[in-house]
Amino acid sequence: MALIEHTAAAVDSVADKGETIGGWIQHHLINGPEWHILPGVNIHLPHFPPLHFLGMRIDLSITNHVVMLWIAGLSLILLFKLSFKKNQMIPRGIGSLLEMLVIFIRDEIGIVNMGEKEGRRFTPLLVTFFFFILLSNLMGLIPLFSTPTSNINVTGALALVTLASTQYFGIREQGLIGYYKNLVPHGVPILLWPLMFVIEIMGILAKHVALTIRLFANMVAGHIVLFAFLGLIIIFKSYYVSPVSVGFGIFVYFLELLVAFIQAYIFTVLSALFIGMSVNPEH
Amino acid sequence: MWSSALAFLAAGIGAGLVSIGAGIGIGRIAASAMDGTARQPEATGAIRTTMIIAAAMIEGVALFGAVICFILASK
Numbered sequence: 594m595a596l597i598e599h600t601a602a603a604v605d606s607v608a609d610k611g612e613t614i615g616g617w618i619q620h621h622l623i624n625g626p627e628w629h630i631l632p633g634v635n636i637h638l639p640h641f642p643p644l645h646f647l648g649m650r651i652d653l654s655i656t657n658h659v660v661m662l663w664i665a666g667l668s669l670i671l672l673f674k675l676s677f678k679k680n681q682m683i684p685r686g687i688g689s690l691l692e693m694l695v696i697f698i699r700d701e702i703g704i705v706n707m708g709e710k711e712g713r714r715f716t717p718l719l720v721t722f723f724f725f726i727l728l729s730n731l732m733g734l735i736p737l738f739s740t741p742t743s744n745i746n747v748t749g750a751l752a753l754v755t756l757a758s759t760q761y762f763g764i765r766e767q768g769l770i771g772y773y774k775n776l777v778p779h780g781v782p783i784l785l786w787p788l789m790f791v792i793e794i795m796g797i798l799a800k801h802v803a804l805t806i807r808l809f810a811n812m813v814a815g816h817i818v819l820f821a822f823l824g825l826i827i828i829f830k831s832y833y834v835s836p837v838s839v840g841f842g843i844f845v846y847f848l849e850l851l852v853a854f855i856q857a858y859i860f861t862v863l864s865a866l867f868i869g870m871s872v873n874p875e876h
Numbered sequence: 877m878w879s880s881a882l883a884f885l886a887a888g889i890g891a892g893l894v895s896i897g898a899g900i901g902i903g904r905i906a907a908s909a910m911d912g913t914a915r916q917p918e919a920t921g922a923i924r925t926t927m928i929i930a931a932a933m934i935e936g937v938a939l940f941g942a943v944i945c946f947i948l949a950s951k
Contacts, residue, residue, distance in 0.1 A: 615950075619950075803936060803937075803940075806936070806939065806940055806943060807932075807935075807936035807939065809943075810936070810939030810940070810942055810943050811935070811936075811939060813943075813946070814939060814942055817946075855928060855932050856932065859929060859932045859933075859936075862929065
């Protein structure tokens, strides 16, 4: 029929220009110098020449994901600024919803994992982690926005904050030598001590790398599956695949919504656990 | 040409194996969660929370393998 031929002809003409499904998926997920702000409108972002620092090339030009990070940060600051009114003891509206979440993070995540005093002290950090990662994950589900946390550098930076917090606050609590001595459990024979020490150090690094990759891979995998389902229509070159394809796409979209919340919660819980373990060493 | 073909093949087989591992792991968690809830229905809330956290951990490990498959498939 004419409809099938028209679809096939459209797909073939695009394939002639060298575009593939893999390229289409990558183009939507990758960090680029263009900000696709409206359909058909691309803002070209400024490119700064790379700085050379200790033999590394550091490229600080503004890209797509950087703009998304700024939007997430500014929205978060505005959201919390507007819902906190100093002259009211009990917040109303959006403030009450945010207060519920902040109290949940303070009680169920902070105090349970870190103890009463430390839980209250670290609540601002945990609330920032939770809301920033949640907002960044949800931004990928809005059309025309892309996910900052689908970039391994962003999630690596967040895990680096957790690593720096564990080391800094652990050393502050127990002293420089005391912190590293307390990594190895008590009662280990002295001949085994160097091996256990190396294992504990590798364990700390591996746990933080796992934090990075878990968030990054969950975000990227969700988007790739969604784009792959929509790309099935192109691969089969027919309109008849679209009900199935769009149906599965909607299912994966809601799954991604759930995964966005769960991954933000998991990152916060694990950060609280690691910081708690470094500040209150178990004997 | 051979290395590219083998990379694609490895990516496919790897993704399948990773899914098997994740499926088995999360299936066992769900089974234990249902056993626990059947024994003590008033602990449903705590069991559900622990189940979701454990499932996210296992999915994290499965996605390490998936990331390697992405890297292979894009060569």
